[in-house]
Amino acid sequence: MNENRDDTFLARWLNNDLTEEERKEFEASDDYRSYQKIVKASGHIMAEEFDTDSILSRVKSGRQATNATREASHARTVKLWGYGIAATVTLLACFFYFYTRDTLVSTDYGEQMAITLPDGSDMRLNARSEAVYNSQNWQEQRKIELAGEAYFKVASGNTFTVSTSHGEVSVLGTEFNVQSMNGLLTVTCYEGKVKVVTSHSEHILKPGDHFRSLDGSESLSVIKENAPGWASRESRFKSMPVKYVLMALENQFNVDFVYDQLPAEQLYTGSFPHSDVNVALDVVMGALLIEYEIRNDGTVLLKD
Structure with missing residues (x-):
């Protein structure tokens, strides 16, 4: 942010108290677009408006303050206190916006998409699929929520969990495919090991193992391929x-x-x-x- 802006600048912006010159300069900056996103993501948080005249009137009635300079000083204290709250809220909004926001990737009809995950692992989505993960907090929350089908090549030594509506798949340095749709869950391991956990069972898959859960009925079989066919x-x-x-x-x-x-x-x-x-x-x-x-x-x- 511009170093010429004081500590109450963002709070004054939220409270619509910028001068016309300050407002125009701010709206022309890159900071303006970033903070617009923050306000939108935080539910349009705005500083609470303070009726300074009403507050001063109550102060006069209760304590009979007579010194005009003292009244003006008190009014400024109230205003700055409001700015302090707004600035604190803004900083919290920044934290939650940048630290907790998720990354969503999806594909349309007939489309495939290749994504590199934060740890260097590769994820490839099949058509009409969606994956959600937290790229900012990946080290603490190594989970991908998947609807549809995806093929993963996991970087050696890295682990994460693929969560679907039908079960979870945990991995350690492997290649595998997960499909989750309308009562169907399939997991195929091509390299390394894959742990599959459903509400009914738990399985460790090795290369060539194929797991299927269809409307709660589970089965294991063996396949002879090095990658899912849809990838080609x-x-x-x-x-x-x-x-x-x-x-x-x-x-x-x-x-x-x-x-x-x-x-x-x-x-x-x-x-x-x-x-x-x-x-x-x-x-x-x-x-x-x-x-x-x-x-x-x-x-x-x-x-x-």
Whole structure:
């Protein structure tokens, strides 16, 4: 901040007591934009307004003060006291804004995003996914809240927890994939070890181990791949209920499916490319023996 500004400057700004010259100079500075964000983040905290005349009137009535100089001095003390409160509130707002704010990253339909975490680990989000973490307080709060799917490459010796609505995954120097959506949680370990904790169980996964929790029903299996298929623009499935395959198609191509009902027990094992929606639909629907029609409004009608 400008060294020419006194200790009450921010408080006077919050209380709308700057001169016109001070206000114009401040609004043209970089500090102004930063403190606008702080005020917004702290719930529009503003200094409490003090009715100096009313306070002085009460002082006169109760104590019968007669010295005009003393009254003026008291008024300034009251005003500066108000500024002191405002300045304190502003400093607290600064602390909470910069120290506790979260970083949110998300992807849209068909989009992927690579993020480097504060410890140097890599996180890659699949389509229609969201991750939240605290970059300012990472050393004390090493947690990522995930909705959707993400692939992690953790820097050696670093640990953190991936929290989802279906369970938590704790890691130590590893590569793994987490998917959490609509009653489904899958965790695949590619390198190192992964700890998975749900409300029903706890598992330590090693390279090649794949954990799945589907509506509370849990299973473990072995996979033979070095990275998730979606990282190379191909979604892969093994014995996956059809509704989750349709959700994956929706997330990649921004299409809506219309159907009366899906066969509850039908499972899909296979893949589809992310490069062409028509090819993807042909591959999936052909394997499931489902006829479909792309309608004029862009929706995909699944026929009985």
